Amino acid sequence: MPAISHSVIALAETLELRWKSYREGGDSDVFVEFTLSLNGLTEQLSRQHLPGLVRACQELENAALALFGDRSMHPIPDDQASAIERQLGIILTELHRHETPAVQPRRQTDEPDNNDEAWHRPRRVLIVSRAEHPWTASLSEQLSFFGFKPAEQRWESTAFDIENEPPLAIVFIPDREGCVYPLSAITAIKALRTACPTSYFYCLSVPASLESIVQLQRAGADACVPVGNKVSDVLSRILDLVETREHEVHRVLVVEDSATAIAHIRRSLSQHGIDSRAIGDPRTLLQAAADYRPDAILMDMYMPFCTGVEVTSALRQIPEYQSLPVIYLSSETDIAQQVEALRLGGDQFLTKPINPIILASVVRTKIERYREMLYSGRHDSLTGLLNHSTSKGQLESLLRTSSPARHLVVAMIDIDRFKSINDNYGHPVGDQVIRSLAWLLRGRLRNSDLIGRYGGEEFIIALPDADLERACSLLDRIREDFSQLPHAHARGALRASFSCGVAALPDYTTAASLIEAADQALLEAKRSGRNRLVRAPRPQHDSVVRMQMKEPAGG
C-alpha cells in the first residue's frame, strides 16, 4: 500500500481547518473554500492511486457541491452538517493511518548503493480464493518473481490479516469461473473494502452481466476482470498499478493582462495542487514557455498588444508547441467568435466568471490527455518501457548531468534464442516473454533507473550512481531469476534466458561508446554460451586518450 505523502496530509489539515471555521461562522464563502479544498484533495488521492479514499472523498464532494452555489442555504442544518462531519472524520482517520513515516525508506537515485531496499520494491498483494484453487499458486508464484509479496486468504476467513501492512491490491478469485459471485463473497468483499479503503480491488472471472458488475462495484471492486482472462492479464494490471511513471506537478502558464484575474486564477489552480506562472505581456510568451515548460496555457482573449487567438495561432507555428493545450478565458459569449477561436488553434473556451472547480477540472483533463499523447510517443506499446530513441536521448542527458566522478552503469540485454521461442510456441507467447522480462526489470530496478526496449528482444538499462560490482551482481540475480520464470503456453510452460553486456563510467564516457562497449560484451556473452553476464574490458589508457583526442575533430 503506498504511504500517503505529507503534501496530502497538509491538504487534509487545511480541509479540516476550513470545516471548523465554517461550523463556527456558517459563512457560505468559507463553505466554498471547504469544497475547493475537498476537490483538490480528491485529485491528489486519485493521482496517488488510492481508489478507496477517492471514492469516499467524491461522495463527500458531491454532497458539498449540492450546497455549493446557494447562499441562502447557509449555515446548513445540523443533520446535514453532522453527516458531512462523519464522512470527513472517516477520511481524515484513514489518511492519518497511512501517513508516510517521518523517515522513509529511500529508493531514489541518491540512495547509497548498499541499501537493499533501493533495489527491490516488495509490495503486498492479498489473494482471496478457496483452498488450492489452481490460479492462486500460479499468480502467487508470478507475483513473487516480479517483486511483490503475495499473501493468501480463504473466502470463509473472518479475520483478514491486514493490520500491519494493508495490501497494495486484493485479488478475488471466485470458486467457479464465470458464475455470478455468491452473496457470501459479496459480503466478504464489502468487509474488506471497509477495512482496506486504500487498496485496489480486482475481481476475477466476472461474467459479462451488467447486474453482476454493478453489484461487485457497489461492494467495492475497482476492476472487474472478465471471465476468460488469463493470470498474465491480471498480473499485467497489477504491474500497471505500480508503474514507475513519475508523478510530475502540472504546470500552467497564464497569459493575462489583468492582475486581479491572474491572482484569482492562480489561487484556484494552486488550491488544486496545480503550479502556475503568469505573464502580463503576450510578447514574452515564447521566452516564458521555454523557461517554464508548461503543460497547458490559459490565454486571455483580449490583451493590449494582440488577441489570444493571434498569439495561439503564432504559437502553433512552432513545432514544439503544436499540441500544447491552450484554453481561452474570456467573457465572450458570441458562439461564432468562440468557434472561430477554437478553429484557430485553441482547445477549449471558458467563459468568465470562471468557476474554480470547472477551471481546475478542465486544466487537469487537458493536461492528462496531453501527457498521455507525449507518453505514447516516448514509450513502447508492448512493454510500456522507453522506446529506442527516447532511451538513447535519456542516456545522453544522464551523461550530461553526471559529474565525471559519478557512477553510471549501462547494460544491454538480449533474450537468448528468441527466434526459436517464436517458431515453436508462436508470436503471442514470444510477446509475453518480452513483456515478462520488462515487468521483471521494472519490478527490480529503481524509479531513477533507465529501462528501455532497444529493439525486438533487446533492452537497455542505465543505472545512475551505481557501483559496477553491485550493479553486476543485481543484474546477474535478475538473469538468474528470469531463467527460472515459467512462461505459460498452450501445452505447459517454457523457460527462457537472457545474455547481458555491461559497460560503465569512467571507462567509457559517451552514450555511444557505453552502448557500443555493452553491445560488444553482450556479443561475447552470446558467443561464450548465452545466459550469462559479461563486462566490457577496461580500455587501455592510451586508447582512451586517443578516443578523447579524436572526438572533437570528428564532431
Ligand SMILES: Nc1nc2c(ncn2[C@@H]2O[C@H](COP(=O)(O)OP(=O)(O)OP(=O)(O)O)[C@@H](O)[C@H]2O)c(=O)[nH]1
Ligand atoms: N514475438 C516477437 N518476436 C519478435 C519481436 N521483435 C523481434 N522479434 C523476433 O525476435 C527474433 C530475434 O532472433 P535473432 O536475432 O535471430 O536471435 P535469437 O533467436 O534471439 O538468438 P540469439 O540472440 O543469438 O540468442 C526474430 O525472429 C524476430 O522476428 C516482437 O516484438 N515480438
